[in-house]
Amino acid sequence: MRLSLLLPARKHVESATAVARWLARGDRIDDGAVGRDAALRECFSTGAAILPTAALTRSLDANDAADALWLRADPAFVMADAVTLRLLACGKLGLSADETAAFAQTLKPLFGDAGFAFDAPHPERWYLSCASGAPLPKFSAPADALGDDLANHLPEGEQARRWRALLNEAQIALTQHPLNARRSQRGVPPVNSLWFWGAGMLPARVRSEFDRVVSDDPVVVALAGLANVPSSQLESNLRWDDGKERVLIDLADRRDIPRLDAEWLRPIDETLRRRRIERLELRFESGERHVVRPAHRWRFWRRAKTSA
Template sequence: MSRATLLLPAARRLGAPSAEVAVALGRADVASGLDEGRQAQLRRHVRLLPDHWPVAALTRQFDAGDAAGAMWLRADPCRIQPDINGARLLDHGATLDLDAGDVAQLLPALRPLFGDAGMPIDAPVPSRWYLRLAPSTRLPAFTGPDEALGTDLFEHLAAGSEGRRWRSLLTEAQVVLHNHPWNARRAAAGKRPVNSLWFWGGGALPDHVASPHARFHGGDELACALAATAGIDAPLPDSYAAGEGDTLFDLTTMRDLPTLDQAWLRPALAALRSGRIDSLVLDTADGAVFTLHRRQRWRFWRRPRADFQA
């Protein structure tokens, strides 16, 4: 069977579809009430054994190919902004526009701190920094940066006795980065400072990653890492093009609905009508999944949908 699956942003971000897409959504089979969020959406399409979600190990393998045999934790560069009520996470990773020169200046200042703690730090990609941990390391629960963006830092600090060590390391890292002269140079150049780290995504590389999709056109680095580990990665084209087999397109980073509609949704519907694909699945990040088949064209009594809400 030839099926196309499009991973879409949350429905609340998509707004009103074109008339053609609205008609198709109104006639589709809808599954609602599924788990929300990026992790839940990807888990609907990949299976990890053992069943955990080690983002750091997956992206480390994608970035450097050396994730086996250790635990990994992301320690991504970020910007924290103090305010009257505490401090907020405002930027992390790629939004800081870091390059190799920034890494060469900032990372050596942090290496003694984390090296003495038995967890070397490095950055194979300027926006993604890693701590290598012993396989037996027990980690507290950490919040992903996208979930914490714009919120109070103190709501997301690792809790309890297991988190005490990480709270202490974070405080020391903040002091090192705050005092680093390179941040003054970045500020003088109109760039945002790197004044903290964000710990998250800890775990070991899974033994196995599988997906029912024959091809997986990934979007962000996590999707690309999952696809590469499953052995089905492929570059994301600029617009929809039907192919043989079950293909997944990760479009969750797209925020321009007219482009999404014109370059992806309507061409996919055309492929469905012509028989080039047998079914089309639209999976939104907030847990609504629309499944479309050619036979649904006879459901002419159904009203078009005004949006992507289930």
């Protein structure tokens, strides 16, 4: 098996026992581009400079993503402090199907009047359908904006003023929605904003070097499906076989490093030691790339760095 791991930024995971050993005894190869989007574009060739996240997830959520320009308009929670407004949550707000439908009923006419079709087929992922070729401003991914001043991540460029106005109207409508009073009584965050991001059209073709993909990320699952590559959810008891498969395992969102080390990295290291993995490639979100082979374990003079 030839195994590639998508991992968090190196500085976050290099203290893990297995990673420290791999970094010491393996070989560093040419760095890739920095960031999640860039790492996925290395694994899946779409022909696009930026992954069309909205269209990709839409293909999973509603299977109608072709021939339209899609934009995510995810439910969000923003809070004002003394000097600014900050994005504190996006998507993962614990919405029920009934709550999702009620919020969508309020938002559909607002966006319909502006010429966009809104719907919410998934509690965490809401969408706007735009005419193909419609001019859109630059939007920030929620991961870049969480916890930061909202003013630093508002739409920029062509049509930016229009989209800022739409965001403001949506915030007013959501803030006044009676469901949010009930959510506050239950001690859960209100849905008082939207987050626009991930614009693009579904790729006509996706290619990948991998024979199997393991990930919980719907974007990765969608890319694998378009590339006709079988995919499965992450399971700590993943079985290894002796085939010649090229496998991609996506561990980039695993931030509990001791647990990641125990459940995934050490078992992979043991599988490598038993020569059931021919080549292990580490792909860090920070851009570093390393290759480890079974014979590298004999480089005992290369000692792993220990954390302070």
